[in-house]
Amino acid sequence: xxxxxxxxxxxxxxxxxxxxxxxxxxxxxxxxxxxxxxxxxxxxxxxxxxxxxxxxxxxxxxxxxxxxxxxxxxxxxxxxxxxxxxxxxxxxxxxxxxxxxxxxxxxxxxxxxxxxxxxxxxxxxxxxxxxxxxxxxxxxxxxxxxxxxxxxxxxxxxxxxxxxxxxxxxxxxxxxxxxxxxxxxxxxxxxxxxxxxxxxxxxxxxxxxxxxxxxxxxxxxxxxxxxx
Numbered sequence: 001x002x003x004x005x006x007x008x009x010x011x012x013x014x015x016x017x018x019x020x021x022x023x024x025x026x027x028x029x030x031x032x033x034x035x036x037x038x039x040x041x042x043x044x045x046x047x048x049x050x051x052x053x054x055x056x057x058x059x060x061x062x063x064x065x066x067x068x069x070x071x072x073x074x075x076x077x078x079x080x081x082x083x084x085x086x087x088x089x090x091x092x093x094x095x096x097x098x099x100x101x102x103x104x105x106x107x108x109x110x111x112x113x114x115x116x117x118x119x120x121x122x123x124x125x126x127x128x129x130x131x132x133x134x135x136x137x138x139x140x141x142x143x144x145x146x147x148x149x150x151x152x153x154x155x156x157x158x159x160x161x162x163x164x165x166x167x168x169x170x171x172x173x174x175x176x177x178x179x180x181x182x183x184x185x186x187x188x189x190x191x192x193x194x195x196x197x198x199x200x201x202x203x204x205x206x207x208x209x210x211x212x213x214x215x216x217x218x219x220x221x222x223x224x225x226x227x228x
Contacts, residue, residue: 052085052116065091069108076108078148081115089116096124107141114145122149126158129175132167140174152183160190169214172198176218184225191218 056064065088068076081088095101095109110128113121128134128142143162146155156179163175176194179187195215199208212219 052087053083056084056087058087061085061087062091064088065112068112069095069105071108072104076112076115078115081112082117084112084116086116086118088112089120092116093124096128103135103137106138110138110142111145114142114148117149125149129159130162136168136170136174139171143171143174143178146178147182152186155179155183156186156190160187163190163194169198169211173214173218176215177221180218180221180225184222188222188226191215191222195219 052061061084064080064084068080068084092109092112095105096113098106101109110125113124125142125146125148128139129146131139134142143159146159150158159175159179163172163179166172166175172194176191180191195212195218198211202208202211
């Protein structure tokens, strides 16, 4: 059906102009850097997942944490830890803080912390990953779990120093593998440089071969990820 102004025009009648109030211009949204958006989205998703199963009693949470840390053959999955949720964090930190605990239990604890996620988890994972006091088994677990709490840019910023300066060769190799797998575009240059630097500093051919063998998997991952 034609509206009144259209009908008037069609019969040669000029309608009075209709007043239209000026539009209020909305301010343009402030653009956030891609890394900030990625980190915020990750934190939101992790915090939602970390609430855990509200039907679990405190006793059930304690029992699950105890069972997961005691498991030898099959470790708890990320989904297992997130089902327990944030109520597991104080229990896991107690295990981490006790250096008399078995390394296997402390490694499982840092894996649980990373799976639950959040700001506190990021802090704990980085503390363990960067600490020269930690046994390799525990430190390597923190490095492997770091992608659960750090985005690619954060991984490069935090783990390249471990790659370049950790005391144990195995720890440097573990950092290289995490970087090559999870941030190849930004980190593989640093991985290759570290390998060549270590090899060049070793006078014996056998040592240079050992170094290249130690980093072989990381180099393979870099080659595969950056292949044209």
